[in-house]
Amino acid sequence: MDESAYGIRDRRGHWTPNKRVKTGPLFELPFQPRVVLNWIFGWGGYLWPYNLFYALVGVGIWLWLTPSLETMQTFEPGWIAFLWVRNAGLILLWFGAFHLRLYMQRAQGTQFKYNPSWPSVDNDAFLFKSQNIDNMIWAFGSGVTIWTAYEALTWWFFANGYIPWVSWVDHPVYIVAFMLVIPLFREVHFYLVHRLIHVPVLYKYVHSLHHNNVNPGPWSGLSMHPIEHLLYFSGVILHWIVPSHPINAMYHLVHLAMSPAPGHTGFDKVVAGEDSALDTHCFAHYLHHKYFEVNYADGGVPLDRWFGTFHDGSKEAQERMNTRFKARNAKRRARMEAQKA
Structure with missing residues (x-):
């Protein structure tokens, strides 16, 4: 694919797509049903490909890679360790796939890469002076651990009836509807958390660790301070309060864990063939890493537009x-x- 057909490079080699970042049409007035339906069901919109893929992964993990609720009625090191290993494996496969193709094999060079430079390998801002090593340590050591802790608590609550939940047999429409709105809830929650950790004192001691990645790669997505991980994964607390099904909670957790990878690739497209490519939809967030105080959310709910940070x-x-x-x-x-x- 010819990147010049989709964008331009400046004199320093930075690539910018011709297509401007857009927010979803769900909250635009006047309401346009046809436009909204096309956004929901069209390729590259709300459902396809990412949200549907995360949903399928969540359902599959719940059905085949999660201990029974009976097992999780009591905290035991065995099943909690299993969750951690399973989660680490998922992250290794998903984040690693982007990293392998784009940064290890460099299969498309800098084609469609916003910043022509590669991740830092001699930078004192990172552990062992390596951006990728630093990112992976925080992603696995803090990210997967805190994600697993939230998950273990959630299953223990469900298993013991401490939180309300509904059955698939009695409420299938409700459960599917809940699945559909989880990404929208995630955006609102992420925006609020993200604005909070940009408060100067929290930015200095917490969020700056993530923003060391001014030239992000896939592993940058889950490279956060433990306090930020605690806030980021706290979205799953929704299911501790609002009646839902464990499948809803699993999808929520999987979405939290997997979506940062394509959002931090640093590439506008992952080229799959001469005439085909997977859009990463990460330009909006790349601009956030570049300018720090814009695009705090992704745009399904146009919060940045409403609050003047778009x-x-x-x-x-x-x-x-x-x-x-x-x-x-x-x-x-x-x-x-x-x-x-």
Whole structure:
């Protein structure tokens, strides 16, 4: 595929897609049913390919790779360790597939790569000075462990009847509907958590670890401080409060764990053939890593647009961002001068 047909490279080699970042049409007025249906069911929209794939993985794991609820009525090291190993294996396969093709084999070179540079291998900001090693240590050591802890608690609650849940036989429509809205809930939760950890003190001591990845790769997606992992995976607490089925909770956890990989590839497309490629839909989040204070969420719920932090990659958006930053910095200087006076 010819990347020049889809975007341009500047003099420094940075590639920008021609197609601008868009938010989902679900909340646009006037409401356009045909546009919304096409977004929900069309390729590259709400369901296909990623959300449906994560749902199928979640269902499969629940059916065939999860101990019985009877087993999980009591905390035992054996089944909890099994969950950790299973989760680590899933991450290794999913994140590793993107990393293997794009960064180890470099199967498409820098074609469709936003930043022409490769991950840092001599950078004091990272453990062992290696971006990839640092990212993997945090992803497995903290990410998989905290994810597993939330999961083990959730199954223990379900198994002992401590949280409300519904049966598939009695409420199949409700369970499917719940599956459909989980990605939307995830966006709202992620936006709120993400804005919280950009508060200066939390950013300095927590979120800056993730933002060391100014040139992110797949493993950057789950490279977070343990406090950030605690907040990030806390979305599953929804199922501790609202009646649902364990399949809903499993899908939620799988979505939390798997979706950061394509969102941090650093590539706009993963080329699969001469005329075919998988869109990663990660340009919006790449802009967040580049500019820090834009695109806190993904856009299914247009929270960034509503709160003035949306950047679609255009010159106009860049100018709006610069104007916002200048106004903010001017206010900070004024406050500092007032304090000195």
